Amino acid sequence: MATLLFHLGRASFRFRWFVVLLWVAVLGAAGFAASKAPTPADEGFTMPGIESQKAFDLMEERFPGAAADGASARIVFIAPRGEKVTAAGNKAVVERLVHSAADGSQVASAVDPFQAKAVSEDGTTAYATVSFAATADDLTDASKSHLETALDKARDAGLTVEVGGDALATKPSAGGAAEAIGIAIAAVVLLVTFGSLAAAGLPLLTAIIGVGISMTGILALSEAFGLSANTGTLATMLGLACGIDYALFVVSRYREERAKGRDPWEAAGLAAGTAGSAVVFAGLTVVIALAGLWVVGIPMLTKMGLAAAGAVLVGVLICLTLVPALLGFWPNAVLSRGARRNSRRHRRKQLRTENGGSRWAKLVVRHPLPVLLLGVVGLGAMATPVLDLQLGMPGDEAKATSTTERRAYDALAEGFGPGFNGPLSIVVDAKGAADPKAAVATVSKEIAATDGVVSVSPARFNQAGDTAVFSATPSTAPTDTRTQDLVKTIRDERADIESRSGVSYEVTGRTALNIDIAEKVQASLLPYLAVVVGLAIVLLLLVFRSLLVPLKAAFGFLLSVLAALGAVVAVFQQGHGAELLGVESTGPIMSMMPIFLVGIVFGLAMDYEVFLVSRMREAYVHGDAPKQAIVSGFRHSARVVVAAALIMIAVFSGFIGAGESMIKMIGFGLAIAVLFDAFVVRMAIVPAILALLGHKAWSLPRWLDFMLPDIDVEGEKLNRKREVAERVPEPVG
Incomplete structure (x- = not known):
């Protein structure tokens, strides 16, 4: 090679x-x-294999076009303190806004809250839904401006008006100035490392x-x-x-x-x-x-x-x-x-045999056991919050309070109950039933009687009359663990309800979909780890021709990932230090976060492992003693590995400055994972383990050594050829 x-x-x-x-x-x-x-x-x-997706597919089949509706705006009206939206003046303002919004060029419908009975019991809050014939990405600036003008007129009349939905949703920030600062820091690190603009x-x-x-x-x-x-x-x-x-x-x-x-x-x-x-x-x-x-x-x-x-x-x-x-x-x-x-x-400087990397390595190899215990215990302590991990897909409740979507979410939760923002959609397949309407009514009655369900909406049938959809509003918020238990309860009692009604049903909707995604991702995490770590061990076995070095690399990676995930849970779920990062609300960890963390950090961690340990093995195969090989490897590569890690930390940290909570979470998780892996695992735990193992670290059973191809990553054969060539005198004449 x-x-x-x-x-x-x-x-x-x-x-x-x-x-x-x-x-x-x-x-x-x-x-x-x-x-x-x-x-x-x-x-x-889409996520094949989960109930929410199956129900969504059934809706798409039985209600053509219903699953592919355009953008929508949920306009929330809040009356001034001491007043009600049902008062004559406020009611007239709301109706004018709805009528004005309905005149938009891309508007499909605008529902009056007083006709739809979308008014809170205390009369202080109401909401209107404006549906568009185009998706959010296809909405024209004219359509958005028309709606925003109508909203401003209602605000000028004294009402507090907030907007949820995707029609006027605030685009998430990808980091802005903070990300640019991160890239600038990366450039400075490269300049300091090399001392040359070109390098x-x-x-x-x-x-x-x-x-x-x-x-x-x-x-x-x-x-x-x-x-x-x-x-x-x-x-x-x-x-x-x-x-x-x-x-x-x-x-x-x-x-x-x-x-x-x-x-x-x-x-x-x-x-x-x-x-x-x-x-x-x-x-x-x-x-x-x-x-x-x-x-x-x-x-x-x-x-x-x-x-x-x-x-x-x-x-x-x-x-x-x-x-x-x-x-x-x-x-x-x-x-x-x-x-x-x-x-x-x-x-x-070139004649010196020591630098910061070699001095640090000498310290570690002199005291390998204390360094190893301190590193493992420290990362283990950081990983303990993982035991409380809750996965989900944060929605508007995770946005900053400066956004109108977050304020609309809070107003609806206060006026209509915390579960209003996450209704469950029940899709009833009544095909083949003797009396579909009676069967759907039975299902609706049974689900309405379930503990944790506040109300159910009237069922809506398709044209064929063989499929119905209705909503069940939970008493708890979409990200509450009790809502997750409610979805499980409704599904667990399905067999009994279906036997009495003669029809089948499935639970979907955004809340149920997020719950299903979290469960599937959590179930896939261990198989994913097994596949990735297993194949990497085989690859590192070929690279280092050692059994213990790949196992040590996998162990260190798992430690750093678990510690990083624990830090994410501690900040974004439990709220420790959340204010320092500008996190305004805590909640479940994004479902994809563990997968992203494992995939990305594994790749970067193995980069540092290969570059650092390959220099150690290169020194070892050229005759250095095991501990001296560790010092030699650090002398040649520690500075560059540190620079590479600092660059990644700087770039990833730029995302922490984003306004979107999920982007903050990704940036923080990746930055802290690289920090743990590069500076605790690769710079401390790895040399400590290799120092304790000695010659055993580089040993390989003879039968396995015979079977494995010699790919010569360290360039041992190449260096021997160069040395031989340099010793041969040039011909005279």
């Missing part, structure tokens, strides 16, 4: 114009194809090119593979993160080889052959983690995972070819100022 990549890197350095033009052509072709491809459609969220800019440039190719490729293939507009979100994040990391390690190894006196072309080849080998296998671990998302059984998540895996593969290819090619154009520009001048200070 190392020899092959050495020749690839050297060839890319030599034929740099061809390589650069080839990648420019690929980017241009992908961009041209993307410009000609139709706009990707939003296929919506700092090259990883950013190649990563951006890789993301550009990946995203245009995804857009070009969107129609053929049914990719939505959101498919590339994860690909962008990981393509940029891994692209920077991979180029960072290759450039760092190039500088190291140049410091040894190598010629530029040879240093580029050796960097590709050694660090490039680690890049290949680190990239493969990320691809395994992303492709393994199919285990969860969510089509959208599977497509996002495969698209992101493709972006990572593009990043690996660019790192192995484009990075050496660009080094060929400016072979000295990426060196530090001292190295370019070959100053006395720089030469003294």
Whole structure:
């Protein structure tokens, strides 16, 4: 492997114009194809195999078009203190707004709250529903402005008016200025690490090119593979993160080889052959983690995972070819100022055998057991909140109180009860029943009598009269655990109700859908972990030719992920320190959060594992004692691994500044996970375990050693060839 990549890197350095033009052509072709491809459609969220999805599919079949309604706005009216919305003046204001809203060009209907009996018992709150013939993305600015003008007139008349629904929903912020600060910090970290603008800019440039190719490729293939507009979100994040990391390690190894006196072309080849080998296998671990998302059984998540895996593969290819090619154009520009001048200070620095990384490693190997216990106990304590983990999909209740959607949610909960914002939809299949209406009435009566149900709505039948839908309003909020218990109760009593009514029913609606998603994701987490960690252990077994090193890597990863998830639960569910992050309300953790955390952090953690431990094994196979190999590995790679981790933490932390709670959660979770994994697991627990294991860490049964292919990630064979070549004297004459 190392020899092959050495020749690839050297060839890319030599034929740099061809390589650069080839990648420019690929980017241009992908961009041209993307410009000609139709706009990707939003296929919506589907999750086969859960009851809510089955009920939704039945509604789509029996009520054609009902499941694909356009955007809607739920307008909430709150009377001034001491007044009621039913008062003549306030009632006239509400009716004028409804009539004005109904005149909108894309409005399908506007329901008067007084005719629909959508007024609270105390008369202080009412709501009107405005339905549109177009989706939220297709609403014109004129349609939105027309509705907003009507709302402003009602507010001017003295009523408090808030709007829920998706028609005028506030678009979530992706981080804004905070994210830009995170990227700026990443650039500063690169500059400090390398001491050269060119060395700092090259990883950013190649990563951006890789993301550009990946995203245009995804857009070009969107129609053929049914990719939505959101498919590339994860690909962008990981393509940029891994692209920077991979180029960072290759450039760092190039500088190291140049410091040894190598010629530029040879240093580029050796960097590709050694660090490039680690890049290949680190990239493969990320691809395994992303492709393994199919285990969860969510089509959208599977497509996002495969698209992101493709972006990572593009990043690996660019790192192995484009990075050496660009080094060929400016072979000295990426060196530090001292190295370019070959100053006395720089030469003294190169002669030193110690740096911050080696000094830290010596401290760990002198006291491995205390370091190991402190790290494991600390991360274990951080992981304890996971025992209280509650999954869900936060809605408007998780938005900032500055948004009208949150204020509308709170007003409806206060006026109509906490369960009003999360009604359950009961879909009754009465096909074949002798008296469908009587059968549906029986089902409705039984569900209305269930503890925890406040009320049920009149049933609505389809044209064929064989299917009905009605709503059941819980007494508790959508994210309350008692609502989850209520859904389970209604489903558990189904057999008894169906036997008496002669028809079948299923429970759906947004609240039931979120509950089903949380349960399915929770059930899929262990199989996903087993697949990803199992395949990664096999891959790391090939890389390090050791049984204990891969097991140690998996153990450390699980520790860091559980600790990070525990920190997310502590902040976003239990509320500890929530105010410091600007989290205004706590609640269930987003259902997809554990899966995202496992997939993304696993890939980045294995990056650090491969880069750090491969340098240790490289020193070990070249004759260093086990503890000295740990120190040597840290001396060469600790600084770069720390820089890579700081870059990721800075970028992910930028999302904490977002206004959307879910985006804050993702940014915080990923940043804290990288912090734990890089600085506690890889920098403390890993060297402590290796120091305790000694020679056993690198041992492999002879029969297994014979069976495994020798892929030579450390470049041992390559270095032997170089050493032999250097010892052979040049011919005279």
